[in-house]
Amino acid sequence: MSALLKDLYRSIFRGDPPSTDKGKSELVFYNVWLHIHPAKVRKEHLKVGHTLYLGFISFFLFLILVVTGVALMLYYHPHPAKAYQDMKDLQFVVFLGPFLRNMHRWAAHAMVLFVFLHMCRVFYTGSYKAPRQFNWVVGVWLLLLTLGLSFTGYLLPWDQLAYWAITVGTNIAAYAPLAGPQIRILLLGGHSIGDQALLRFYVLHVCILPALVIALTMVHFWRIRKDGGLSRPLWKLDADSAPQGEPPRPGPASAEKTYGLMEVVTGKPLFEVLTPAEEEDLVFSYPYAFFREGVAFLLTVAATMVVSLVWNAPLEEIANPAKTPNPAKAPWYFLGLQEMVSHSAFLGGVLVPTLMVLALLALPYLDRNPSRRHADRRLVLWAFTVFAIANIVLILIGTFFRGAGWALVWPWAATAGGHG
Amino acid sequence: MDRRSFLTLTTAGAAGLLASGGALLGSAVRFLFPSVYYEPPQKFKVGYAKDFPIGIPTFLPQEKIYIFRDEAKGFSAASAVCTHLGCTVQWFANDQRFHCPCHGSVFSADGAVVHGPAPKPLQWIEVTLAKDGQLQVDKNRSVADSYHLILPS
Numbered sequence: 149m150s151a152l153l154k155d156l157y158r159s160i161f162r163g164d165p166p167s168t169d170k171g172k173s174e175l176v177f178y179n180v181w182l183h184i185h186p187a188k189v190r191k192e193h194l195k196v197g198h199t200l201y202l203g204f205i206s207f208f209l210f211l212i213l214v215v216t217g218v219a220l221m222l223y224y225h226p227h228p229a230k231a232y233q234d235m236k237d238l239q240f241v242v243f244l245g246p247f248l249r250n251m252h253r254w255a256a257h258a259m260v261l262f263v264f265l266h267m268c269r270v271f272y273t274g275s276y277k278a279p280r281q282f283n284w285v286v287g288v289w290l291l292l293l294t295l296g297l298s299f300t301g302y303l304l305p306w307d308q309l310a311y312w313a314i315t316v317g318t319n320i321a322a323y324a325p326l327a328g329p330q331i332r333i334l335l336l337g338g339h340s341i342g343d344q345a346l347l348r349f350y351v352l353h354v355c356i357l358p359a360l361v362i363a364l365t366m367v368h369f370w371r372i373r374k375d376g377g378l379s380r381p382l383w384k385l386d387a388d389s390a391p392q393g394e395p396p397r398p399g400p401a402s403a404e405k406t407y408g409l410m411e412v413v414t415g416k417p418l419f420e421v422l423t424p425a426e427e428e429d430l431v432f433s434y435p436y437a438f439f440r441e442g443v444a445f446l447l448t449v450a451a452t453m454v455v456s457l458v459w460n461a462p463l464e465e466i467a468n469p470a471k472t473p474n475p476a477k478a479p480w481y482f483l484g485l486q487e488m489v490s491h492s493a494f495l496g497g498v499l500v501p502t503l504m505v506l507a508l509l510a511l512p513y514l515d516r517n518p519s520r521r522h523a524d525r526r527l528v529l530w531a532f533t534v535f536a537i538a539n540i541v542l543i544l545i546g547t548f549f550r551g552a553g554w555a556l557v558w559p560w561a562a563t564a565g566g567h568g
Numbered sequence: 569m570d571r572r573s574f575l576t577l578t579t580a581g582a583a584g585l586l587a588s589g590g591a592l593l594g595s596a597v598r599f600l601f602p603s604v605y606y607e608p609p610q611k612f613k614v615g616y617a618k619d620f621p622i623g624i625p626t627f628l629p630q631e632k633i634y635i636f637r638d639e640a641k642g643f644s645a646a647s648a649v650c651t652h653l654g655c656t657v658q659w660f661a662n663d664q665r666f667h668c669p670c671h672g673s674v675f676s677a678d679g680a681v682v683h684g685p686a687p688k689p690l691q692w693i694e695v696t697l698a699k700d701g702q703l704q705v706d707k708n709r710s711v712a713d714s715y716h717l718i719l720p721s
């Protein structure tokens with residue numbers, strides 16, 4: 149019997165026990181989930197000061213959103229006649245309903261924030277530069293998908309915020325050149341906002357957009373490994389002037405030797421010889437990297453739970469097509485956009501956002517300066533900082549300086565929107 | 569197989585593949601547009617003339633329209649949907665103007681844009697008299713802001 153159990157265990161966990169160096173390597177090497185890391189990673193990459201773990205936190209928030217989102221789906225009907233009632237059930241009837249809904253909402257807000265902060269970190273450390281240009285592009289798409297998931301998500305409760313956000317959002321789409329009105333019909337499944345529209349946004353929210361996020365996240369993680377791991381911290385650039393994480397390029401082949409597939413692909417000998425100094429720079433991924441990521445995960449979950457215990461997710465009155473709330477404010481991350489469309493729907497809602505996205509997508513290809521040192525990047529640092537601050541200022545104006553009728557007011561006179 | 573027939577077959581095959589792909593894509597796009605829209609009618613009756621007060625616009629929330637009744641000029645109807653991004657404009661009696669709560673557009677009593685981001689005046693729609701004596705509105709029929717329905721007294 150014990151031999152049978154031992155067989156079973158050995159069939160699942162093949163490596164040596166992780167108390168040995170070989171076991172530590174095999175644990176990572178033989179595990180489909182853990183081999184996202186190499187067996188050994190650079191010590192400097194584990195430093196909180198390099199990445200602030202912002203990408204990890206964004207990913208962990210996404211995991212929280214998937215788990216709580218699937219739970220919420222069990223008590224939600226995507227139909228205008230039922231959706232708001234389901235919200236009330238989640239608030240007052242369903243066991244853990246308020247807690248799960250709070251977690252889902254606050255994790256969603258946090259994800260928008262952390263994806264943005266992650267983008268800023270990658271920018272300020274110059275980590276989008278060769279060979280990582282394409283991974284930046286993937287990241288920009290993930291930011292857009294995060295915003296898309298947020299937008300489709302807060303429509304589902306079918307409260308006043310939901311109804312008027314669909315109204316405004318789909319009308320912005322209608323300003324798109326050429327096919328604008330058709331895009332609006334496509335999104336709404338009709339000409340007016342009703343059950344078809346709610347169903348479409350529901351399918352986008354629980355199926356299409358998450359599938360795209362998962363697919364792109366896999367590419368995003370894979371590319372980190374293929375682009376030579378994380379970029380080296382800026383403080384290491386000054387310490388040694390070695391090439392910065394260039395992807396391995398195939399070297400000249402020798403006619404004297406037969407090459408293995410790995411050698412052909414990577415251009416490096418199968419068994420690399422590291423200098424003692426290089427060896428000194430590495431630590432085993434297990435336990436060092438996984439432990440730190442585990443801590444980041446637990447802190448993310450714990451923080452989301454604490455926030456969810458203290459603050460309730462907002463819910464407005466049931467959708468009322470007859471009455472637009474005054475002021476009708478979007479959640480904070482769209483108030484910059486709302487501020488812009490309050491000046492011009494086409495310029496602020498279509499042209500400027502499109503140009504901003506194009507600029508972000510093109511950034512790693514336009515910025516051809518190979519140096520990651522801040523002293524060499526004055527212009528682009530300045531440009532991005534202006535971009536980031538402009539977005540933040542627009543959001544602050546929309547949040548604190550706009551009152552009834554979208555009139556400019558002092559913060560103490562503004563109705564803070566209440567959309568949290 | 570000779571060279572000529574090989575190339576002909578390859579070209580035909582490639583064209584066929586391309587055409588099928590195009591047809592598939594077209595069908596997919598067409599699939600996303602519903603064949604039937606189960607939506608409220610755009611042409612509807614709004615009640616009898618005597619029910620509408622003179623001077624104050626009457627808001628019909630379900631239909632999102634305002635009905636105006638002027639002593640001399642008769643009846644007219646305007647869509648309450650803001651031409652900017654579709655929020656519902658509100659009539660303010662104190663300044664005799666329509667205000668949009670979403671982005672601050674303001675329209676005068678004749679629907680013209682006073683200020684704000686709205687690109688067009690409010691849409692005026694046709695009011696007619698139905699056979700049963702009720703007023704009838706057709707949202708699909710735009711009219712000039714000078715349009716009025718004058719009932720024979």
